[in-house]
Amino acid sequence: MKIKKAIPILLGLALAVVLAAPSQAADLAAGKDKYKVCAGCHGPTGTGNAALGYPQLSGKDAAYVAEQLRAFKSGRRESATMKAMVAGLGDADIDNVAAYVATLQ
Numbered sequence: 001m002k003i004k005k006a007i008p009i010l011l012g013l014a015l016a017v018v019l020a021a022p023s024q025a026a027d028l029a030a031g032k033d034k035y036k037v038c039a040g041c042h043g044p045t046g047t048g049n050a051a052l053g054y055p056q057l058s059g060k061d062a063a064y065v066a067e068q069l070r071a072f073k074s075g076r077r078e079s080a081t082m083k084a085m086v087a088g089l090g091d092a093d094i095d096n097v098a099a100y101v102a103t104l105q
């Protein structure tokens, strides 16, 4: 009897764990696709172009990149160029492209 009563509680806990799990992992393929336009300035491998003022992205981690992209979007970090670049990116796009950037060496 006690075990039967515990089953719904256990199921509830299991569901809570599933729902609390972090949202889906970043989609690298989608991120790579979004990066195509970025490559024009930051380079296909993220080396950037110091002479033209395009910073290197390779070697930067996803959390940092995502935070910068959100800062450009909100205007917290000022750059007319980058603001235009991220204007069309949604939250998932930002996470995906940031995850892809983090794979660049």
Ligand code: HEC
Residues within 6 Å of the ligand: 034, 035, 037, 038, 039, 040, 041, 042, 053, 054, 055, 056, 057, 065, 068, 069, 078, 079, 081, 082, 085, 086, 097, 101
């Ligand atoms: C037209 C050229 C151009 C394109 C295209 C471009 N960027 Fe940038 N990006 C810049 C410039 C210039 C800066 C420096 C902005 C500043 O700090 O003033 C920059 C800065 C950044 C930074 C901050 C780097 C750091 O060290 O803090 C990130 C991250 C970034 N870009 C990612 C991207 C991503 C992702 C894309 C594609 C969605 C993209 N950029 C497309 C020119 C470009």
